Amino acid sequence: MSVSLSLDDLGQRICIIGPSNSGKSTLAKAIGRKKSLPLVHLDQLHHQPSSQWVPRKAEDFLRLHEEAVGEENWVMEGNYAKCIHPRLARATGLILLDISRSTALCRYIIRCYSSKPRIGGIGIQTESISWVMMKHILYHSPRNHLRYRALFEQSTLPKLMLSTPRAVNTYYKEWKLNE
Template structure:
């Protein structure tokens, strides 16, 4: 793991994982635009478009995921642990975001009250604060993070751990990315 990675060091298939509301979607969009590679938001593959977060059939999601990672280049963001291993096998670079739970919670609440469309969203005009998402942020994400950290440590590809919002902002600046 290097703190001096250039964007080019991560290659043409970059996988971004991390807790809900850590900035994965926004970072993926910025990298995809900078590198001119397809941007894949896993929430958009997993959920039916323009729904209130209604999932697709599992086999449909897996089919869409397989097709997405088969491309020659991409930046893909999202966790979806059941299909993370095949994604990491195709990835040329890995970014793990690790932000405090309090930051994720504040970002989620702000997102729900914002009139701005969510980057990586599914076409819902305005999200509502939900118990399910609060539970995910407060309880599930910290547990899942340990699994993602273990996978990160085992990865043999160029990888970057960004462990604070300031680390993330430093890389936006270093890589000359637009938010």
């Protein structure tokens, strides 16, 4: 596979979207480190720290989101459809991780049994398997896939859709994100 989009083509405000457990946080961290960009995990803005995923008040989240989006440079990962349009309006590049439900589900289960802290997490040492999250991955993500793809297709930004772990790994190598 030949890489057709360089990391520099995506600019200094890169938005990464995709289903839960698709690798958004890990990719954002690698890009942020490579390009020296501030890293924004939307889950950390949306949820109270160390809270077992308790959301902040909507107005607090939207204020934090607006402040982050207004910064000059960033790599921002997460979805949160209620505020995605202002984010895309400021972004200079877009990456859609469009992986399968089965891959997302496997990653979620592995993450719950891992002793490593979750990249982009909210300060919880370990996560337990949640039926709510499994239901989200299996039943809500397919509808979200369609929404993400539509946003991707409509976007005029430099953009990249990665649909398999192999495709993601190809870009990690080509962009030298593991260095």
